[in-house]
Amino acid sequence: SGGTFVPAVVVGTGYGAAVSALRLGEAGVTTLMLEMGQLWNQPGPDGNVFCGMLKPDKRSSWFKNRTEAPLGSFLWLDLANRDIDPYAGVLDRVNFDQMSVYVGRGVGGGSLVNGGMAVTPRRSYFEEVLPQVDADEMYTKYFPRANSTLRVNTVDKSWFEQTDWYTFARVSRQQASNAGLGTTFVPNVYDWDYMRREADGTVPKSALAAEVIYGNNHGKVSLDKSYLAAALGTGKVTIETLHQVRTIRQQNDGTYLLTVEQRDADGKLLATKEVSCRHLFLGAGSLGSTELLLRARETGTLPNLSPEVGGGWGPNGNIMTARANHMWNPTGTKQSSIPALGIDDWDNPNSPVFAEIAPMPAGVETWVSLYLAITKNPERGTFVYDAAKDRADLRWTRDQNAPAVAAAKSLFDRINKANTTIYRYDLFGKQIKAFADDFCYHPLGGCVLGKATDNYGRVAGYRNLYVTDGSLIPGSIGVNPFVTITALAERNVERIIKEDVANS
Ligand code: FDA
Numbered sequence: 053s054g055g056t057f058v059p060a061v062v063v064g065t066g067y068g069a070a071v072s073a074l075r076l077g078e079a080g081v082t083t084l085m086l087e088m089g090q091l092w093n094q095p096g097p098d099g100n101v102f103c104g105m106l107k108p109d110k111r112s113s114w115f116k117n118r119t120e121a122p123l124g125s126f127l128w129l130d131l132a133n134r135d136i137d138p139y140a141g142v143l144d145r146v147n148f149d150q151m152s153v154y155v156g157r158g159v160g161g162g163s164l165v166n167g168g169m170a171v172t173p174r175r176s177y178f179e180e181v182l183p184q185v186d187a188d189e190m191y192t193k194y195f196p197r198a199n200s201t202l203r204v205n206t207v208d209k210s211w212f213e214q215t216d217w218y219t220f221a222r223v224s225r226q227q228a229s230n231a232g233l234g235t236t237f238v239p240n241v242y243d244w245d246y247m248r249r250e251a252d253g254t255v256p257k258s259a260l261a262a263e264v265i266y267g268n269n270h271g272k273v274s275l276d277k278s279y280l281a282a283a284l285g286t287g288k289v290t291i292e293t294l295h296q297v298r299t300i301r302q303q304n305d306g307t308y309l310l311t312v313e314q315r316d317a318d319g320k321l322l323a324t325k326e327v328s329c330r331h332l333f334l335g336a337g338s339l340g341s342t343e344l345l346l347r348a349r350e351t352g353t354l355p356n357l358s359p360e361v362g363g364g365w366g367p368n369g370n371i372m373t374a375r376a377n378h379m380w381n382p383t384g385t386k387q388s389s390i391p392a393l394g395i396d397d398w399d400n401p402n403s404p405v406f407a408e409i410a411p412m413p414a415g416v417e418t419w420v421s422l423y424l425a426i427t428k429n430p431e432r433g434t435f436v437y438d439a440a441k442d443r444a445d446l447r448w449t450r451d452q453n454a455p456a457v458a459a460a461k462s463l464f465d466r467i468n469k470a471n472t473t474i475y476r477y478d479l480f481g482k483q484i485k486a487f488a489d490d491f492c493y494h495p496l497g498g499c500v501l502g503k504a505t506d507n508y509g510r511v512a513g514y515r516n517l518y519v520t521d522g523s524l525i526p527g528s529i530g531v532n533p534f535v536t537i538t539a540l541a542e543r544n545v546e547r548i549i550k551e552d553v554a555n556s
Pocket residue numbers: 063064065066067068069086087088089154155156157158159160161162163165166167168169170171265295296297298335336337338340341344493494495520521522523531532533534535537
């Protein structure tokens with residue numbers, strides 16, 4: 053047996069990983085977290101840790117020669133993107149053949165780059181997606197635990213109603229209402245009190261300075277400020293950054309041996325290390341955890357893994373779209389980068405949609421209303437191991453997103469009709485395109501609960517090996533997913549610590 057031995061290793065530092073590490077640390081288990089991205093706490097030459105969205109630099113992107121912003125174009129001009137040096141930046145866009153997936157890289161995973169929207173799913177849909185999970189227990193214990201530890205908070209409604217920074221949201225709400233559609237306020241982990249002080253001009257701006265997908269310098273309670281800070285506070289948890297786990301094998305004594313590549317922030321390989329552990333928690337995200345297990349199954353280092361590993365993947369029905377408003381309906385030169393409202397048409401029996409009213413913080417009037425629609429798309433993709441590239445490839449075709457586009461279209465056709473408005477066709481790349489159906493922010497599945505694992509994330513075929521992240525959720529959850537990922541990880545790790553770790 054080789055390498056440094058630690059009782060527990062957690063791969064990644066996103067939601068599932070952070071929950072697992074905190075609870076292991078509290079239980080007194082010495083735990084090592086391995087994260088391929090950086091710790092984002094050092095200011096760059098401009099004095100900020102993160103660069104903004106409007107003038108991105110190399111800190112924005114994970115080893116790219118040019119930034120790949122979701123809304124790259126305006127009147128088909130590639131305005132937002134910049135040439136950059138390849139670097140261990142905070143946002144990655146993993147480009148598969150017919151689907152691209154945005155993910156966060158760094159201590160905190162997706163929490164560093166996401167919109168912070170903290171939504172507990174409708175109970176009836178949760179029960180439909182994960183029928184084998186005790187929903188009573190989730191809604192009385194684990195969802196509340198996740199919400200409070202993540203520090204989820206809600207906007208002050210009277211401030212929301214009068215601030216210029218949410219004109220765009222109020223305009224979209226009115227237009228939805230004209231079509232008979234209701235909206236709901238969306239809780240967030242961004243500190244709304246801080247945002248009010250940004251608006252008052254008493255603190256440095258972040259949400260009100262167009263910061264989000266390349267990191268927020270202020271205001272957002274990302275995981276490094278919640279779960280991970282608490283995990284380190286137990287004194288039992290350490291984090292190694294710029295350490296990417298490559299291979300996993302089981303040794304004769306049942307422990308796991310990992311090979312780990314350590315790089316510098318420019319990508320230079322510094323060392324290849326071996327780490328062994330008794331309990332191994334995979335929290336590398338839907339793409340990361342699934343790839344590690346697929347590689348292990350297909351190269352024979354964990355040959356007994358289930359054929360289910362790689363299956364059940366979906367983009368949570370993500371479709372972006374945008375509408376053009378009339379001249380008398382400006383959406384505002386001031387736009388908070390943090391969404392506050394969603395159009396809730398999930399009870400529509402023909403095409404359920406939950407559409408977040410997204411900002412377009414360009415700093416100039418665009419008359420654009422932008423949306424991220426979450427739809428119920430039954431199509432699923434599958435990851436397969438590409439031996440030549442030594443990576444997981446996603447089998448998903450563009451036409452599998454047709455049901456999601458149809459659902460989004462049916463909702464926004466209603467809104468356009470009621471307001472005599474039209475779609476914008478120029479925002480999603482070089483073609484004429486009203487619906488962005490080729491990328492997503494919410495990758496889910498790949499190691500589905502109860503299929504590739506047991507009902508608590510224990511990987512089928514191997515003892516003391518666990519999946520803790522978004523790969524457990526079978527492709528759809530109907531709302532923004534991180535609260536569900538967090539709550540499910542809380543449920544699973546509690547059981548695992550009690551039954552597997554405490555008596556080992
Ligand atoms: P997550 O992806 O968070 O973390 C995985 C970590 O593992 C990463 O830090 C990665 O670098 C690391 N890793 C991967 N492979 C590794 C390896 N081999 N070795 C070491 N480390 C490895 N959701 C939501 O609920 N509300 C929202 O508002 C938004 N908005 C949003 C915007 C944008 C731009 C994005 C990209 C995403 C969102 N999301 C979101 C989605 C949300 O961020 C996402 O669902 C969660 O971060 C997923 O959590 P996980 O724990 O699954 O992994």
